[in-house]
Amino acid sequence: MRVGVLGVGHVGLVTAACMADFGHDVIGYDDDGHKIAALRAGDMPFYEPDLDRLVADNVSTGRLRFSGDAVEALSDREVVFICVGTPSREDGSPNLAYVQAAAQAVAAHARGPVVVAEKSTVPVRTGERIRQALALESQARQGTAHHEVVSNPEFLREGSAVEDTLRPDRIVVGADSTNAHEVMRRVYTPQLERHDCPYVETDVKTAELIKHASNAFLATKISFINAVARVCELTGADVETVADAMGHDPRIGRAFLNAGIGYGGSCFPKDVEAFVHIAAELGYDFGLLRETQRINREAKVWPVHQLRRLLWNLQDKEIAVLGVAFKPGTDDIRDAPALDVIDALEADGASVRLHDPVALDQVRGRFARAELYEDAREALRGAHAVVTCTEWDEYRKIEPEQLAELLAYPVVVDGRNVWDPAALEAANLRVASVGTPFSG
Numbered sequence: 001m002r003v004g005v006l007g008v009g010h011v012g013l014v015t016a017a018c019m020a021d022f023g024h025d026v027i028g029y030d031d032d033g034h035k036i037a038a039l040r041a042g043d044m045p046f047y048e049p050d051l052d053r054l055v056a057d058n059v060s061t062g063r064l065r066f067s068g069d070a071v072e073a074l075s076d077r078e079v080v081f082i083c084v085g086t087p088s089r090e091d092g093s094p095n096l097a098y099v100q101a102a103a104q105a106v107a108a109h110a111r112g113p114v115v116v117a118e119k120s121t122v123p124v125r126t127g128e129r130i131r132q133a134l135a136l137e138s139q140a141r142q143g144t145a146h147h148e149v150v151s152n153p154e155f156l157r158e159g160s161a162v163e164d165t166l167r168p169d170r171i172v173v174g175a176d177s178t179n180a181h182e183v184m185r186r187v188y189t190p191q192l193e194r195h196d197c198p199y200v201e202t203d204v205k206t207a208e209l210i211k212h213a214s215n216a217f218l219a220t221k222i223s224f225i226n227a228v229a230r231v232c233e234l235t236g237a238d239v240e241t242v243a244d245a246m247g248h249d250p251r252i253g254r255a256f257l258n259a260g261i262g263y264g265g266s267c268f269p270k271d272v273e274a275f276v277h278i279a280a281e282l283g284y285d286f287g288l289l290r291e292t293q294r295i296n297r298e299a300k301v302w303p304v305h306q307l308r309r310l311l312w313n314l315q316d317k318e319i320a321v322l323g324v325a326f327k328p329g330t331d332d333i334r335d336a337p338a339l340d341v342i343d344a345l346e347a348d349g350a351s352v353r354l355h356d357p358v359a360l361d362q363v364r365g366r367f368a369r370a371e372l373y374e375d376a377r378e379a380l381r382g383a384h385a386v387v388t389c390t391e392w393d394e395y396r397k398i399e400p401e402q403l404a405e406l407l408a409y410p411v412v413v414d415g416r417n418v419w420d421p422a423a424l425e426a427a428n429l430r431v432a433s434v435g436t437p438f439s440g
């Protein structure tokens with residue numbers, strides 16, 4: 001099939017490469033000329049495991065192309081996936097201007113009928129607005145083509161986006177006509193032949209809600225275990241053992257029960273906020289999610305409270321911060337909890353020494369005084385304390401004895417429970433680990 005992908009960011013580029021891998025003829029279009037130029041030169045605009053290989057393989061077969069020319073990219077496509085950003089506005093509502101612009105571009109340039117698939121995360125009822133935008137733009141250009149809108153929410157996770165897209169745990173397609181469902185079936189048949197998974201067919205609104213409900217549920221699971229962690233700290237119980245034992249219950253599951261300094265990234269914070277906002281607009285106060293957000297804000301200030309408890313004043317203290325990416329496996333720092341931690345440390349007058357294995361380029365120049373280190377051990381050498389903000393595997397390889405040797409003061413605030421607190425204490429370190437009783 002002739003597939004267009006509008007917006008080749010984290011979602012769009014992976015979608016384009018995977019659709020090409022399934023045998024479709026794919027054009028990725030973006031209005032960011034630099035991104036298109038980089039992709040045409042064979043460079044990846046961001047780090048994502050295996051994506052460079054998948055893109056290169058499919059470009060070499062001719063099934064995948066990139067274009068910054070909307071006419072070339074959109075005129076003859078049967079299906080166009082909208083993968084543009086939907087960032088939060090000041091009031092928490094999602095900014096859907098990019099989605100509208102994308103829909104207008106399809107209507108302006110398509111020569112025949114197109115199925116327009118929302119992959120961007122959008123609030124329920126956005127499909128109706130896209131339909132309206134398509135119709136208005138077509139009419140304004142005296143077009144006669146009847147475009148259809150489907151919701152096809154994306155569930156990939158950065159860091160394992162290629163694997164998640166090649167072998168998803170479900171595909172959700174919301175459409176309001178048999179024809180649109182049939183077209184989407186044709187799009188996904190080659191994928192389902194390679195990897196069978198539940199294929200959920202529903203109406204557009206239900207599909208839109210599935211995405212917001214899924215992300216809000218996962219964020220709530222994280223906040224739930226972080227609230228349990230606070231109780232563990234106050235009682236001397238151990239949150240990891242609590243989470244492991246809870247996780248044995250298949251109704252609960254162990255995933256997303258890792259206590260830490262809160263969720264971040266480009267999706268959970270904005271999607272929870274958008275869901276609260278759309279629910280309020282519809283007349284429902286989603287108090288549960290507002291509490292999820294409150295607990296997450298509390299989780300992000302936890303490390304700085306611990307440092308103040310252990311070091312007293314942070315003015316002129318050298319603090320090593322390990323990890324800035326919002327999670328391991330990505331260089332994405334959008335809404336990363338580490339950013340809040342570093343801002344708070346700098347506001348207290350501390351000097352931050354920052355390490356991350358892949359995300360340093362993203363923060364260059366962002367902070368007033370933070371020094372960036374390519375080597376985690378160099379960041380630790382002579383620091384008054386260390387805070388872990390991302391659980392990169394390489395940090396686990398630093399032995400507690402080595403930590404004790406490198407640090408000027410023996411203070412560890414383990415925001416991601418990278419190390420075993422008992423082993424840290426055995427190395428005479430003063431430790432704050434999330435959800436375990438504090439030493440020091």
Ligand code: NAD
Pocket residue numbers: 006007008009010011012029030031032035083084085086098101102105119120121122154155156157158266267
């Ligand atoms: P991104 O910022 O990485 O990419 C968006 C791309 O769209 C950019 O390259 C931008 O230049 C392009 N763009 C914006 N307006 C355009 C226009 N009018 N025409 C052409 N290109 C345009 O964003 P992302 O992380 O890929 O997220 C995209 C959407 O997918 C969001 O709604 C997000 O919530 C959702 N989503 C993201 C993830 C994730 O893990 N990143 C997972 C699931 C869903």
